[in-house]
Amino acid sequence: MTIGTARFATRTVSRIGYGALQLERLHGRRDEAVALLRRAVELGVDHVDTAEFYGSGFANEVIREALRPEDGVLVVTKVGADPDPGGRLPLRLAQRPEQLRASVEDNLRSLGTDRLEVVNLRRLDTGPGLRPDGDQVVGLDDQLAVMTALRDEGKIGAIGLSSVTLDGLRRALPAGVVCVQNAYSLVSRQDEDLLRLCTAENIAWVPFFPLGGSFPGLPRATDEPAVHAVAESLGVTPSQVGLAWLLHRAPNVLLIPGTADAAHLEANLAVGAITLDAAALAALDGIASRSTDVPIG
Template identity: 50%
Template sequence: MDKTFEMGGQHVDRMGFGAMQLCGPGVMGQPADRDQALAVLRRALELGVNHVDTSEFYGPHVSNQLIREALHPYAEDLVLGSKVGAHRDEAGAWLPSQSPEDLIRDTHENLETLGLDRLHVMNLRVMPKDDHAPACYQPVPLDEQLDAMRRLVDEGVIEHFGVSTVTAEQAAQGIEAGAVQVQNAYNLRSRGDEATLELCRDKGVAYVPYFPLGSAFGWFPRVDEDPAVVRVAERLGHSPAQVGLAWLLHHAPNVLLIPGTSKLAHLEENMGAADVVLSAQDVAELEAL
């Protein structure tokens, strides 16, 4: 199993880190233990992570501020990826920020907070109108948003862009426009996005699953609580979380993981997933869920 994947011309370690959980409850406000949050970021790089995922709307501003405090000046091989396309209100609601002007402004805001002149990859978080959107919100056509992302690349503000929270059709449109990664919800127990993953694999595009172990918010069932996962983990001498992450790494070579945590012990556990070896029998047992 390959340990790295080439994304945007750079070899990225497939075990990365997602900074969302460094924020306070509900991804709002400061962490309960700021010193530990900073220590987690520094330890992640010591363990070999060279891909960190973040966004200005985590906190908001908090995860980017923590990354800058912990890691700046940044290592030359560190790939920082962020996201635009949404913002938070005072109550913590996720609201659309989708116009070309919004995307360009928010990209520059990310760069300023991170202390960068240029970002390796910026992901466009697609937010279709739903019951949580303001009544005045009108969805911005995806091609207009992609044009804005290409403009940011052409102007040298970002090196590459990706798309997030997209259908398979939208992913194809994004890849055609030049996206180097797709971020969607996907894990062993929630495999409804297989078509998008296969598309990315065929096109040589990175696939970055969020909620790789399910969701603590209750949106997806927990992978590490499934009896089959627990059974395989006990047989192999690893934790259920490590087995759930290892399955993703074994499932497709273009999968890049960004599991997040605010705890050092949990970080060490997650990183151990890269060393888990799954046999054909193990995989068959897991995929029979």
């Protein structure tokens, strides 16, 4: 198996990109953050996932500084939450239509562009994380109305969805959805029907928590004996096996593993060269799937 490419909005991209969340770990070392992103581009990364609430704008600022037009990198951002540096969590929900519009403007400003190529609408209907309450309980149709308006205005190029249910995606299909970001991994496969729908509709499937969750109580692929056994047989790490399994799962799966370490970046990108044979896939597919529907906050 080689890494290959897949369709993402109007582009064809390498199947392993970079998630910018971990850049905030380099907040006091901006030059290192820029150098890491430049290294990712040198290694063939051509799509980057970010958000204004990653490091309260720091990730976007690094992307703005590091990436050049000639790099041809697809930058994908998201709305549905805003930075909240002084809060219990570093973000607060921003689900109302006017907040979504303001978040798009914030991302445009920090990324230094007049158009966001892909914007994910981060719903909170499923998977681990916060759940909306009060005025943050907003209908999907109202959110899609403002997102399509922003697309019509030319401020965003394409719309994605995150933490969405199967029914939600079906309802959103007429709006033209180009990608779905849900929690999905070898040990958390409750969204198989959603993945199948995305595959049928040529929608990119971009899992977050691709090795399981970082919240207490969530399963992790690297804790599974079968993952360790396959890794040992191939001479790779358990993390690489978990990521490789995702690439084998469906042709529209795109990965956005994040890291603040150059060696780890190279290890993530090397996953595209890992081949899992029928016996390895059978052993991994036999691992029990557990739910990630764990609200916090």
